[in-house]
Amino acid sequence: MIDPKTAALLNEQIGHEFEASIQYVAHATWFASETLPELSRYFSKQSDEEREHALKMIQYLNDTGQTVTIPEIPKPVSTFDSVADAVQLAYDQEVRVTRQIEAIYNTAAEANDRLTQNFLQWFLEEQVEEVSGMDALITVVKRAGDNLFRIEEYVAREGHPEDAE
Ligand SMILES: [Fe+2]
């Protein structure tokens, strides 16, 4: 029903989404340990979203008759030198995932796999939001300097993804 090469890449992507989810749990844990509860809550929500992404992909592959293998998940980064470093790692991860999803989309396009192209459209739009959200956070962190309370205020005010929906 769908292109096998594209399906294999999508199965790999399940691992990348779970990797992102676990990484954001590590982010949330570190922020909590630094007594930054708003950032911790923000990254917990991001983690939930990444898990949802993985589950969506699993369901799509199941629905199209593919055999799903959950990939091995790399160990997350658990400590950071600064809030700026933690946010930068999250931004880099979102950019990397965007490139990965674009690559799967391109493979689907070459194979004329319209179902999977259609399925991936939502993820591409989602990546615009996620890269933009992390980019905004980088700007806020830079502007706040040593005053971490200002970052917490920003995230409390408009940072939580579920509030935006
Ligand atoms: Fe994702």
Ligand SMILES: [Fe+2]
């Ligand atoms: Fe993401």
